[in-house]
Every structure is written in C-alpha cells, then in structure tokens.
Amino acid sequence: MVEANPVELNPAGLEPPHxxxxxxxxxxxxxxxxxxxxxxxxxRTAGHQAGEHSLMDVVAGGVQLGLPEMSVFAFSTENWKxxxxxxxxxxxxSRSTIHDDRDTLDNWNVRVRWAGRxxxxxxxxxxxxxxxxxxxxxxxxxxxxxxxxYGGHAEIADAAxxxxxxxAAGRLRPADVTEQxxxxxxxxxxxxxxxxxxxxxxxxxxxxxxxxxxxxxEYYVTDVAWxxxxxxxxxxxxxAFGGRERRFGGAVDRVRSEHSDEG
Ligand code: FPP
Numbered sequence: 429m430v431e432a433n434p435v436e437l438n439p440a441g442l443e444p445p446h447x448x449x450x451x452x453x454x455x456x457x458x459x460x461x462x463x464x465x466x467x468x469x470x471x472r473t474a475g476h477q478a479g480e481h482s483l484m485d486v487v488a489g490g491v492q493l494g495l496p497e498m499s500v501f502a503f504s505t506e507n508w509k510x511x512x513x514x515x516x517x518x519x520x521x522s523r524s525t526i527h528d529d530r531d532t533l534d535n536w537n538v539r540v541r542w543a544g545r546x547x548x549x550x551x552x553x554x555x556x557x558x559x560x561x562x563x564x565x566x567x568x569x570x571x572x573x574x575x576x577x578y579g580g581h582a583e584i585a586d587a588a589x590x591x592x593x594x595x596a597a598g599r600l601r602p603a604d605v606t607e608q609x610x611x612x613x614x615x616x617x618x619x620x621x622x623x624x625x626x627x628x629x630x631x632x633x634x635x636x637x638x639x640x641x642x643x644x645x646e647y648y649v650t651d652v653a654w655x656x657x658x659x660x661x662x663x664x665x666x667x668a669f670g671g672r673e674r675r676f677g678g679a680v681d682r683v684r685s686e687h688s689d690e691g
Contacts, residue, residue: 435484437491437536444492445663449670451623453497454490454662455638455645458483460629460653473517478655480525484532489659490570491536493666497571497620501637505545505579519550522576526556530563537569543615544577545586573616580639587613614640621645624669626662628654646672 458479465475483500490498503518510518526540533540540560557574590613594600600609611617622638625645632649634642648665650657 435481435488435532437488442659444489444659445667447493447663447666447670450493450495450666451646451669452495453499453620453622453641454495454624454626454666455499455501455622455642456486457501457625457627457635457637458654458657459627459631459635461655463629464653464655472514473521475653475655476518476521480521480529482654482657483525484529485658486662487533487538487570487572488536489662491538492659493663495570495666497573499543499573499575499619499622499638501578501635502574502576503544503578504575504636505577505582506636508548519553523550523553523556526553526560526574530556530560533560533572534564534567537567538564539567539569539571540564541571541573541616543573543575543583543619545579545582547577549577573619575637578615578637580636583615584610584640586615611640624648624665626650626665628652628657644674644676646674 461475461479462472463475464478465472468474487498502522507518508515530540540557540563542554542557542561546554553576557576560574587610591600591605591609595602595605619641622642622645625634625638625642626648627633628650630649630651634647646669648668650661650665652661
C-alpha cells in the first residue's frame, strides 16, 4: 500500500470555482472502493484505504467551497452481511480514520457528528466518534455527518419506536403526529434536507442512504470510483447542481406568449 500525502486544505493552484448557487447539504455514497482495488490486483481493503484520502480531499473541497453540511455513508446497517474479515477491517479502519483525521478536521473548523444505530457498532469506534464530536463541537465551518452503522429504514423505524413510546407513556396523542414529529426523532434532527446526493462508481441506487432527508434531493451519479474522486469532482457535481431546476412539487406554466396572447 502506497502512503498518500496528507491532504492540504488550500494547496497552491487549487481554487474552488465561483458558483452562484451552492447546495446546503451534500450527501455522498462513497462507492467503488472494492472494485477499484480488485481492478488493480489489490484486495478490497486497499480500496477502502485509498478512499480515506478521497474523503479528506472532498471534505477540504467542501470547506473551500463554503458548503454548510456534508454527510458520508461510511458503513451501512446492511454492510454487516460482508465477510467477517471485511467487517472487522471496516470497523478497525473507521476507528483509526476518525482517530487520525480528527485533529485535521478540527483545524479546518469542521464540526463532526455521527448518525447511525448503536446496536452492533464497536464500542471502540463509538468512543472515537464521541471524542471527535466533542473536540469539534464548537466549530463553525462545515458540518460533517459520519453515517456509520446507518440505514434509512432503521432510522425511520427507530423514530417510529420513539413515537410509540411517547404515545404509550401519554406524552403524545396519535392525532398530533405530524411529519415534524418524525423529523424530530431522526438521528440528527437538525440535519438539513439533502440538496445534492452524489453516488460514485456508476450505480443508480440510493442504497437506503438518508431516504427521509433526500426526498427532494438532486441526484448526481458519476462513473468515477470513490478512490479516484476528489475535490475537483465534488466541485463539478456542485456546478451541475446549479443548473438544475428545482420545483419541490410546484409547477410553472410556460406556455409561450405568442400562443397565450389573444391580441
Ligand atoms: C463502498 O465501497 C465503501 C465503503 C463500504 C466504505 C467507505 C469508507 C471509507 C471511504 C472510509 C471512511 C471512513 C470513515 C469512518 C469516515 P464498496 O466496498 O461497496 O466497493 P464496491 O462497490 O466496489 O464493492
């Protein structure tokens, strides 16, 4: 495994573009690590290692661009189905990544948070996450949500269970349950709606990532595998986002004036 250089926040000659409209929350499915590695005759784990560099580069690019919030899918509730060796690797790797990158993220004024389910998550991983959350809690730059042992269905089911408990305890009446009641019980209730949802490595799937929050997200799929994705590609995706017309269920009548004009 070749050691990658540490990622710099503002390397010389790498300026972010000036974009008129930037997404307020970018969600990323960092896919293709295993295929990237296997295509080079390397084990899948080498792809995850290369992916850490991409993650830090993309975070740096997000900070440079002034993105308020980014969420990354580091380990899904479905990833437990992988081989015990890969699961063990991914847990240990998550732990060391968070440990090793915490100070850098802090220096970049990034606020780190965790979204996911406690069950099965290694206690040592959770400890590193909690430390990163604590260390960066007052940072005012980009918020980085690490979605680890995260699944969208699990998140909504957990919210439903919390609502059921409140109803059973007499704290909430069923008639008072609204969309906001559910939103308030998600893992990070103040998470912004996802504006831009990026998936690397060419698959047109959302894979149970932030389904509630992404209801009106714009989707951007690239064939680039995650280890080859970096800040330039993030900026390109944000530029594409700026060209999308968003209606949020509304509609605009665009009959041309020569057809609608009687006179
Ligand atoms: C998907 O590729 C990637 C993962 C399951 C892990 C991604 C994790 C990182 C990049 C490290 C970041 C860690 C933290 C804690 C933030 P895949 O294995 O599904 O690739 P494939 O589709 O080619 O098989």
